Amino acid sequence: MSPLSLDLSPDLFPALTEAQADPDGPGAHRPALRFGDRSLTYGELAATASPLAARVAEAGRIAVWATPTLETAVAVVAALLAGVPAVPLNPKSGESELGHIVSDSAPTLVLAAPGTQLPPALAALERLDIDTSAPTTSLPSPGAPDPESPALIVYTSGTTGPPKGAVIPRRAIATTLDALADAWQWTGDDVLVHGLPLFHVHGLILGILGPLRRGGSVRHLGRFETAGVARELSEGATMLFGVPTMYHRIAETLPDDPALAKALARARLLVSGSAALPVHDHERIAQATGRRVIERYGMTETLMNTSVRADGEPRAGTVGVPLPGVELRLTEEDGTTAVEAYDGETVGEIQVRGPNLFTEYLNRPEATAAAFTEDGWFRTGDMAVRDPDGYVRIVGRKATDLIKSGGYKIGAGEIENALLEHPGVREAAVTGEPDADLGERIVAWIVPADPQSPPTVDELADHVARRLAPHKRPRVVHHLDALPRNDMGKIMKRALTHD
Known part of the structure; x- marks a missing residue:
């Protein structure tokens, strides 16, 4: 240098x-x-x-x-x-x-x-x-x-x-x-x-x-x-x-x-x-x-x-x-x-x-x-x-991307990259939500490549577990038409809610 x-x-x-x-x-x-x-x-x-x-x-x-x-x-x-x-x-x-x-x-x-x-x-x-x-x-x-x-x-x-x-x-x-x-x-x-x-x-x-x-x-x-x-x-x-x-x-x-x-x-x-x-x-x-x-x-x-x-x-x-x-x-x-x-x-x-x-x-x-x-x-x-x-290697924002699950500190970014390697996933975001057993469970928000045939939660969980580790697999999957983004293309995770 x-x-x-x-x-x-x-x-x-x-x-x-x-x-x-x-x-x-x-x-x-x-x-x-x-x-x-x-x-x-x-x-x-x-x-x-x-x-x-x-x-x-x-x-x-x-x-x-x-x-x-x-x-x-x-x-x-x-x-x-x-x-x-x-x-x-x-x-x-x-x-x-x-x-x-x-x-x-x-x-x-x-x-x-x-x-x-x-x-x-x-x-x-x-x-x-x-x-x-x-x-x-x-x-x-x-x-x-x-x-x-x-x-x-x-x-x-x-x-x-x-x-x-x-x-x-x-x-x-x-x-x-x-x-x-x-x-x-x-x-x-x-x-x-x-x-x-x-x-x-x-x-x-x-x-x-x-x-x-x-x-x-x-x-x-x-x-x-x-x-x-x-x-x-x-x-x-x-x-x-x-x-x-x-x-x-x-x-x-x-x-x-x-x-x-x-x-x-x-x-x-x-x-x-x-x-x-x-x-x-x-x-x-x-x-x-x-x-x-x-x-x-x-x-x-x-x-x-x-x-x-x-x-x-x-x-x-x-x-x-x-x-x-x-x-x-x-x-x-x-x-x-x-x-x-x-x-x-x-x-x-x-x-x-x-x-x-x-x-x-x-x-x-x-x-x-x-x-x-x-x-x-x-x-x-x-x-x-x-x-x-x-x-x-950045794994996410402290406020929205650090997930504490089962005693592990997990960055959302590496899970998102793993999900994007699945042929059925066009876009992906990962968040955490409260879980009585794990502390937080991993939630995946997916824009499927084929909306008529989206990948299942088990399919994506196995995919991530094989590539990263079992404790990093998503427990919940939501399918969306598009991810909310700002003018710079950043995903606005605070807008990801499930009613």
Whole structure:
């Protein structure tokens, strides 16, 4: 593993600074952003974003209506140039959630693409339309902000109450992107393609700011489609970022789409994140393309914590090893006793510490304090095991995926992967429910491949027992038409109820 040199200078985008300083130089003509048939070079991005940065420099805090458009990317870059915290807003949020976010973050402006209709919850904010037609000359950017100053306030989905605003400093963005550059051998020659939303860490920080920090380029599909992936990877793109639902669609499409298989085979790096990619999708993609999807692990509060490295073993079902600069430990249920085992079996809660972490939850000092241990470790709430070589395998969330059955601590994730290996199972989720004898019994929620002939509970129990262990077999099976998922494709287990 190569040593990581962390650049904590205020300049997040050296290639953009270079293009601004020399508008006629070769760097200014390099492609930076492309959304459909609209694009900006580094010179054009500098000339577009710097006047906008000058306009918002005294705004205090701004909201960005984060549609998957060129305007959103320009707005966030301008805010970062100005040193003004930006609050990305999910266009699919309801009025109540938007009202809470606006009230909590108190932005003075909302930036949006011209012609976009904004909801009533934003009516009281001054609106500034984003002009992506570059002027003839760029303006000087405001003074360089401190690395510890807030860059983004990203709201987490609230499972027990309204969303909390995670304050992400510039330092965290720089260190995470540089750590990923080390792990993925990411350079300015890489061209990234993705179709993710731009209101969260994966789509915005990794997918837009990542290429710009490296001096490379990004091609955003607007919305994900396998034809777009095939087109861009066939036309020079080198990396693909996606979530498991996207890779599942790719895996389903591959048998009948040789052009997609050929395009994926050309990619330097295929990366999945935001939730676990089922092992059977890993294997189907690898078999069809000869390329392995690698996974990384992060969250809003910590940005990125671990990844399978480009120069490491692309092992399905794991999120790799801690990134440079990130400390990671597993702890027992008391939250302080370290789990020392590297046996692939002993489950503990992931806690992390390092320069990739957020600063605080906005206006929530009690929640911030509760999120950290006394010695500064962030409690992720994710449960994992570690293999003997240090690879981390996440087995689920502490609140919903840790099942205590018959004296065993069992992670739902490995059972879900085993169920997905059954030919009669299209989708699967696993939860626990109270049991007088076992403490908790394992419950499987299945979308059958053939609704007219779903697999029985005995069939699935035997299947899991053979692959894992008898105590990990499901005792109850529910058949569904579809699993409830959020915008990122994560299964919403709290919505799984049986009446």
